Amino acid sequence: MMNTPQPPALEVDRVTLELGGRAILNDASFTVGNGEFIGVLGPNGAGKTTLMRALLGLVPVASGAIRVHGEAVMRGNPFIGYMPQIRTGLANRRVLGRDFVAMAADGHRWGVPHRSARVRAEVDRVLSLVGAEQLAKRPLSELSGGERQRLLLAQCLLGDPHLLLLDEPLISLDPRHQTGVVELVRRVQRELNITVLFSAHELNPLLNSLDRVLYLGNGRAALGTVDEVISKPVLSKLYGSPIDVMRVNGRIFVMSGDVEIDKLDHAHEEGGEHEHEHDHGHEHAHGHGHGHHHSHAK
Ligand SMILES: Nc1ncnc2c1ncn2[C@@H]1O[C@H](COP(=O)(O)OP(=O)(O)OP(=O)(O)O)[C@@H](O)[C@H]1O
Numbered sequence: 001m002m003n004t005p006q007p008p009a010l011e012v013d014r015v016t017l018e019l020g021g022r023a024i025l026n027d028a029s030f031t032v033g034n035g036e037f038i039g040v041l042g043p044n045g046a047g048k049t050t051l052m053r054a055l056l057g058l059v060p061v062a063s064g065a066i067r068v069h070g071e072a073v074m075r076g077n078p079f080i081g082y083m084p085q086i087r088t089g090l091a092n093r094r095v096l097g098r099d100f101v102a103m104a105a106d107g108h109r110w111g112v113p114h115r116s117a118r119v120r121a122e123v124d125r126v127l128s129l130v131g132a133e134q135l136a137k138r139p140l141s142e143l144s145g146g147e148r149q150r151l152l153l154a155q156c157l158l159g160d161p162h163l164l165l166l167d168e169p170l171i172s173l174d175p176r177h178q179t180g181v182v183e184l185v186r187r188v189q190r191e192l193n194i195t196v197l198f199s200a201h202e203l204n205p206l207l208n209s210l211d212r213v214l215y216l217g218n219g220r221a222a223l224g225t226v227d228e229v230i231s232k233p234v235l236s237k238l239y240g241s242p243i244d245v246m247r248v249n250g251r252i253f254v255m256s257g258d259v260e261i262d263k264l265d266h267a268h269e270e271g272g273e274h275e276h277e278h279d280h281g282h283e284h285a286h287g288h289g290h291g292h293h294h295s296h297a298k
């Protein structure tokens with residue numbers, strides 16, 4: 001008997017996404033296969049977050065079609081796990097790591113004292129997947145950024161998703177922790193054989209883990225291997241200005257003139273500057289986070 005072929009994890013078919021009357025993505029088409037680890041790159045405002053939100057049904061397509069595992073986009077798709085870019089207020093929470101993860105499992109209501117055995121088992125499962133059983137016994141406020149990322153990853157593995165959308169999980173992590181988070185995601189992705197879209201501002205921490213790169217810019221999208229996409233002609237088109245690509249000791253530097261573009265764009269979002277806290281579910285109403293366009297090139 002022949003197996004029916006699995007539909008691809010993601011099909012983006014001539015999709016235009018508009019926000020505030022402006023095309024963020026213009027007639028873009030690409031297909032992501034099951035089990036691929038895709039690094040999503042592009043300058044601030046290129047549309048990385050908007051694309052993820054479109055896959056979740058939070059941003060409607062202006063034209064074209066998106067299919068996830070062969071099905072039309074739907075809100076609350078249980079097959080998608082999402083880690084939003086904006087993660088305000090986490091650092092201040094006295095809540096225990098385990099309870100933080102569990103909140104997402106039981107509809108993220110605060111202070112639910114009695115959890116069903118099913119929820120407890122599910123929380124144990126995801127904590128063990130990311131190796132956070134011990135971390136989870138401590139309050140969030142006492143965890144480092146990298147440790148918190150581990151719990152956030154556990155949270156988005158709840159319910160056994162087939163596709164993970166991780167929006168800038170490396171923000172505010174130092175290089176060593178960045179590598180740790182990327183390797184953790186890679187290991188979990190292989191273990192569960194799931195598809196991952198992982199957005200970042202820097203390519204290098206992802207280089208050893210990604211299968212292909214999705215690079216966004218100027219309303220366009222380029223999906224391919226690092227060699228296909230991270231090239232002078234492709235990036236110059238996406239940036240709309242001349243770009244040079246330099247390879248040094250296995251690292252890749254994307255340069256505009258003599259400025260390294262990753263560094264220029266580097267966003268700093270999490271941290272002490274956000275005072276407000278709000279319940280943080282799988283849907284997030286704000287797609288912003290663009291207040292930090294100043295250069296950090298030194
Ligand atoms: N609700 C909105 N209304 C109008 N424009 C919006 C809205 N949300 C985002 N935008 C704009 O859409 C563009 C794409 O934003 P998006 O957040 O997807 O970019 P990004 O690639 O994730 O950027 P970053 O690297 O800074 O996270 C930006 O120019 C942004 O200002």
Ligand SMILES: [Mg+2]
Binds near residue numbers: 048050289
């Ligand atoms: Mg973003």
